[in-house]
Amino acid sequence: MKNWVDLICFQFCVHCGEYVYQGENIFCYSCFRKLLDKTHKVSGLREIKSGYLHFYLFDWEKGDNSSLVHSLIYGIKGGRAQVTFNKLASQFALYHSKYGFKNPVFVPAPSKNHEVDHAGQWAMALAKVYGTQYFDLFDRSKDLEQKQKNRAERNKLKLKIKDNLPLGWESFLYKFSEIVFVDDILTTGATAKKAYEYLKMFGKTSCITVTYRL
Ligand SMILES: [Zn+2]
Numbered sequence: 001m002k003n004w005v006d007l008i009c010f011q012f013c014v015h016c017g018e019y020v021y022q023g024e025n026i027f028c029y030s031c032f033r034k035l036l037d038k039t040h041k042v043s044g045l046r047e048i049k050s051g052y053l054h055f056y057l058f059d060w061e062k063g064d065n066s067s068l069v070h071s072l073i074y075g076i077k078g079g080r081a082q083v084t085f086n087k088l089a090s091q092f093a094l095y096h097s098k099y100g101f102k103n104p105v106f107v108p109a110p111s112k113n114h115e116v117d118h119a120g121q122w123a124m125a126l127a128k129v130y131g132t133q134y135f136d137l138f139d140r141s142k143d144l145e146q147k148q149k150n151r152a153e154r155n156k157l158k159l160k161i162k163d164n165l166p167l168g169w170e171s172f173l174y175k176f177s178e179i180v181f182v183d184d185i186l187t188t189g190a191t192a193k194k195a196y197e198y199l200k201m202f203g204k205t206s207c208i209t210v211t212y213r214l
Pocket residue numbers: 013014015016017018027028029030031032
């Protein structure tokens with residue numbers, strides 16, 4: 001019986017296959033250390049032409065199917081995403097403490113099916129680390145299956161403000177000094193740009209993603 005209990009308490013590292021305690025993140029200790037080392041070397045801060053700052057933790061090159069970053073993106077699809085994002089958010093806050101986000105509110109990219117997805121979980125993790133709130137502001141319209149569209153079509157995509165927002169949501173947003181749009185992966189930046197066009201009326205706006213896919 002003890003062996004059976006041991007077995008269900010363990011999971012495997014998504015990168016190297018080592019045992020990991022359930023409740024820990026998707027990586028073993030050693031792989032997670034290596035992933036965090038990558039943050040220090042390559043994570044970045046870019047100023048996007050339209051004027052907002054984009055923070056991200058990892059570069060991810062297309063076709064790179066063997067790296068820790070690839071394991072991260074595909075590994076979180078199997079669960080344990082929240083605990084992994086919590087750890088990455090702490091790391092980000094530590095690493096970017098000199099820029100900081102001052103009195104921020106985190107606004108996730110719209111999810112499919114109105115369920116909290118990776119952008120939402122990443123936003124929650126950041127809000128927790130910064131001791132602030134996240135606000136689920138955006139919806140996407142039904143025809144926004146990005147993968148099925150080419151780049152030009154994606155650039156035309158429309159975000160919409162949710163229909164059922166609580167009264168006074170605008171004044172809620174104005175209370176914060178900075179609005180941070182949150183997504184898990186940024187590729188063309190089309191969604192982030194649309195979000196920025198909405199959010200900038202509330203003041204300083206920036207964007208944070210886990211990866212920037214080159
Ligand atoms: Zn590992």
